[in-house]
Amino acid sequence: MKTKAAVLEAVTSQLPFEKSKPLNISEVEIAKPGYGEVMVKVMAAGLCQSDVSVMKGNLVRPLPMVIGHEAAGIVYEVGEGVTGLQPGDKVVTTFVPSCGKCLPCSEGRPSLCEPGVKSNNNGELITGGKRFSKEGKPVSTHVGVSAFSQYTTVAENSLVKVNTDIPFEYLALFGCSVVTxxxxxxxxxxxxxxxxxxxxxxxxxxxxxxxxxxxxxxxxxxxxxxxxxxxxxxxxxxxxxxxxxxxxxxxxxxxxxxxxxxxxxxxxxxxxxxxxxxxxxxxxxxxxxxxxxxxxxxxxxxxxxxxxxxxxxGSCVPKRDIPRFLELYEKGLLRIDKLLSKTITLEEINKGFDDLLSGEYIRIVIKFE
Missing domain, CATH: 3.40.50.720 (NAD(P)-binding Rossmann-like Domain)
Structure with missing residues (x-):
């Protein structure tokens, strides 16, 4: 299956990004979900300063890579062994997959999950390997998510199921800026x-x-x-x-x-x-x-x-904290709507990061169809 995605081929500090174009919008192949994996149709994805750290090479990641880590979407397909999700479910991504077995996970600190950090550093899923490819060559996954793509295949434990009717452009913010x-x-x-x-x-x-x-x-x-x-x-x-x-x-x-x-x-x-x-x-x-x-x-x-x-x-337990924060938002106790400055298309992503760096915006979100 093909998906349109923002691929980082090489790092650069040359601004504006609208001219240097570090992110190439191109079609890549995406594999079907394997055991314990889920394919998500991404509905919205937020631009974050930590993405810029990857684009500039301050956070070293294996390239090429489909980047992006803050997203919300709809489950499109599930692989064998997936028990908590089914097609049609709404989900928020979490950028540290939790194995649930290592010492930090056992201590209630899933953001420090040892296998999760290792797989993130390798540009792989915690289930092993890479699910994107371009012209027959593997393309890395960004922190288990790769949000800047129409579709992404992730491990089930990189997702939090949510029951809400709030627009996806706000829901995506709960994947990083809100929890952090x-x-x-x-x-x-x-x-x-x-x-x-x-x-x-x-x-x-x-x-x-x-x-x-x-x-x-x-x-x-x-x-x-x-x-x-x-x-x-x-x-x-x-x-x-x-x-x-x-x-x-x-x-x-x-x-x-x-x-x-x-x-x-x-x-x-x-x-x-x-x-x-x-x-x-x-x-x-x-x-x-x-x-x-x-x-x-x-x-x-x-x-x-x-x-x-x-x-x-945010030192969070995502499956505990994201639903809690969502409930508080729906009750009017968290003004998350104040975070969203504007929405853009995937094709506008390079300029979008220029806008984010200008200091004139709080959060910019890509809306997919």
């Missing part, structure tokens, strides 16, 4: 009712963290970004939200219980560390270049008991 941002707040930072929090970086994940902090009952929410337009957009979530540029935040002598850094910028992480009180916690979801490092005063870590921890996939 809200999960960072409630799972990694473990925000409690009445805690104060600052969010550093207002992309899709940062805005999700703002939304999550408000829903979780934070007493003070501070939003920090270098882009004044995004700070103005943050105020649309509520006038009680304080907004500052990094320079303004330093002058304000802010002290909060928790800081969530989502920009993947070392200076933002250092700023977050300086803004948390004694005993405070800093959580980072950012993905900078592998060579980027930070220096922090170790004495503050010890004497002030400050913590820095990472959070991948």
């Amino acid at each position: 941002g809200i999960g960072a707040v409630v799972n990694a930072a473990q925000l409690k009712l009445g805690n104060s929090v600052c969010i550093l970086g207002l992309g899709g994940v940062g805005f999700s963290a703002l939304i999550g902090a408000k829903a979780a009952g934070a007493s003070r929410i501070v939003a920090i970004d270098i882009n004044r337009k995004k700070l103005d957009m943050a105020l649309e979530l509520g006038e009680e939200i304080e907004v500052y540029t990094p320079e303004e935040a330093l002058k304000q002598n802010i002290q909060v219980d928790l800081a969530i850094e989502t920009a993947g910028v070392p200076d933002a992480l250092k700023l977050g560390f300086s803004l948390v009180r004694r005993g405070g916690r800093v959580v980072t979801t950012g993905i900078p270049s592998p060579d980027r490092k930070i220096d922090v005063p170790i004495m503050s870590v010890t004497f002030e008991e400050k913590e820095i921890r990472g959070s991948y996939l």
Whole structure:
């Protein structure tokens, strides 16, 4: 079977992407689902900064590759051994497949699944091998998903079944930006009712963290970004939200219980560390270049008991958290609709990433037919 997909043939940092065209829209072959696998008709897929990290080579992946990791769609066909899904089911993708057997999975931390991370690094499914090919040569799968394709074949444990009527362009956001941002707040930072929090970086994940902090009952929410337009957009979530540029935040002598850094910028992480009180916690979801490092005063870590921890996939259990977050959205408690800036076609994807990098948009989503 053939499918139209966005294939990354070689990495590049040359901007604009609309001219350098790192993503080639072409027809590729897609294999039928094998044992424990599902073919999904992709209905919507979100553009994310971590996709840019792959396109630029900061996150090294085996090429060529059909990229994209945030999507929602409809089950088209199931392979043998699939027990929890059937054709017609609505699903959200999750970009770390969980084996359910390794130590992290057994500890309730599926985002750290050891076989899942290994298969993702190899550009394969957790069930083994690659399901895309072009001119007889294998094409890698991106983190078990490959969302920028009309159809994709994935492992059953890369999918979460959902029962909802919300439009697919919003549903896709639950595959990455929502779980990563809200999960960072409630799972990694473990925000409690009445805690104060600052969010550093207002992309899709940062805005999700703002939304999550408000829903979780934070007493003070501070939003920090270098882009004044995004700070103005943050105020649309509520006038009680304080907004500052990094320079303004330093002058304000802010002290909060928790800081969530989502920009993947070392200076933002250092700023977050300086803004948390004694005993405070800093959580980072950012993905900078592998060579980027930070220096922090170790004495503050010890004497002030400050913590820095990472959070991948929002430290979520996707089959637990995605349905919960969906329910809260449907009840009007999570303003996920504020994340979607615009929709585009697959053919517009290279320009779409230029738009995302411009800082003028929160989330851009591809709508398929």
